[in-house]
Amino acid sequence: EDKVVQSPLSLVVHEGDTVTLNCSYEVTNFRSLLWYKQEKKAPTFLFMLTSSGIEKKSGRLSSILDKKELFSILNITATQTGDSAVYLCAVGGENSGAGSYQLTFGKGTKLSVIP
Amino acid sequence: SQTIHQWPATLVQPVGSPLSLECTVEGTSNPNLYWYRQAAGRGLQLLFYSVGIGQISSEVPQNLSASRPQDRQFILSSKKLLLSDSGFYLCAWSASHLTDTQYFGPGTRLTVL
Numbered sequence: 345e346d347k348v349v350q351s352p353l354s355l356v357v358h359e360g361d362t363v364t365l366n367c368s369y370e371v372t373n374f375r376s377l378l379w380y381k382q383e384k385k386a387p388t389f390l391f392m393l394t395s396s397g398i399e400k401k402s403g404r405l406s407s408i409l410d411k412k413e414l415f416s417i418l419n420i421t422a423t424q425t426g427d428s429a430v431y432l433c434a435v436g437g438e439n440s441g442a443g444s445y446q447l448t449f450g451k452g453t454k455l456s457v458i459p
Numbered sequence: 460s461q462t463i464h465q466w467p468a469t470l471v472q473p474v475g476s477p478l479s480l481e482c483t484v485e486g487t488s489n490p491n492l493y494w495y496r497q498a499a500g501r502g503l504q505l506l507f508y509s510v511g512i513g514q515i516s517s518e519v520p521q522n523l524s525a526s527r528p529q530d531r532q533f534i535l536s537s538k539k540l541l542l543s544d545s546g547f548y549l550c551a552w553s554a555s556h557l558t559d560t561q562y563f564g565p566g567t568r569l570t571v572l
Contacts (some may be wrong), residue, residue, distance in 0.1 A: 348502075377560040386549060386563035387503075432503070436559035444516075447561060449503040 350433050350450035357457055361423050365453045367433030368415040377409055378417050378447065380432040387432055390418075397419040423457045430454050461486035465550050465564035472571055478523075478537040480567050482550030485531065490552040492533040493561060494525055497547040509533060510555070545571045 347370045353416045357363055369377065380387035391400040393409035393416060400407050404423075409416045420427055434447040462485045472478060484490055494506040505518045507525035515525050522541060526534045533550055547568050551561040 378559060378561075380563075386565050389560055389562060392558070392560050434503075434561075446505060446508065447559065451500075451502040 346437055346448040348433055348435050348448050348450035350431075350453050352453060353451065354412065354454040355456070357423055357455070359369060359423060359425060359457055360459050361457075362419065362421045363423060363455060365420075365431050365433075365455070366415065367417070369433075369435045369448075370414065371435045371437035371448060374411065374459040376436040378406055378434045378436065378439050379416075379418050381433065382430045382432055382452065383428075390431075395420065420455075423455075425457050425459060428455055428457045461552070461562065463550060463562060463564040464479040464503045465548075465554055465567055467567060468565065470570070472540050472569065474542055474571055475539050477557070478535070478540055478544070478569070480535040480548055480550075480569075482535075482564055483531055484509055484533075484552045487552065487554065489555055491529060492527060493549065493551040493553075494533065494535050495549040497549060497566075498545075504548065507535070538572045542571050545569055 349368050351366045376392050378392045379390040390399055391407045393400055396409055396411040404421045407418045418431060430452040432452045433450045436447050465482050483505055484491050492509045495503045497503050507515055507517055509515050509527045512527055512530055545564050549566045550564040553561045
């Protein structure tokens with residue numbers, strides 16, 4: 345069974361701090377790892393990573409994948425209160441015999457940024 | 460650009476009542492469509508996915524069912540709701556086999572009393 349484990353489960357930081365969120369996985373026929381941000385409603389897409397060692401960056405957020413050690417990190421620098429959310433990690437693997445791809449989600453890391 | 464709609468946004472239903480949640484996607488053709496449930500303190504659980512009209516795969520045995528009557532329409536149903544069906548239901552789409560990236564609708568908060 346595919347598995348995605350995120351740590352920590354929750355985190356409280358002050359504005360301006362830098363945070364690192366972790367995601368480790370075990371999945372059959374790995375294809376990609378995705379990060380989402382979920383505020384009150386629907387998760388919004390942040391990054392998709394497929395290759396080891398290549399950093400994806402968007403403003404203050406960045407992420408990198410290590411396919412050998414089976415994990416990814418999401419970094420947020422100079423945090424702001426608007427970064428408060430649940431960050432979800434998902435891994436794409438081939439569902440054997442079904443002909444369609446699925447994502448397996450972790451339980452998320454709840455980040456709270458206080459002024 | 461593509462957009463995904465879900466309705467209703469919130470729903471309160473008694474145990475034993477039927478359910479119908481609808482999801483539609485605009486701006487794309489032949490998407491893969493997904494239904495997820497997110498219960499409090501738990502991750503996103505994939506319920507159903509569909510790669511085309513009339514093609515539904517179920518991931519979790521339960522009293523829910525899904526249908527895809529049109530290319531960009533996905534419906535989640537139940538004949539009799541259970542208390543354990545309460546949760547946040549999310550519909551998502553992806554561009555068929557081209558990418559793993561799934562895009563989520565705004566969700567439906569279902570409370571079964």
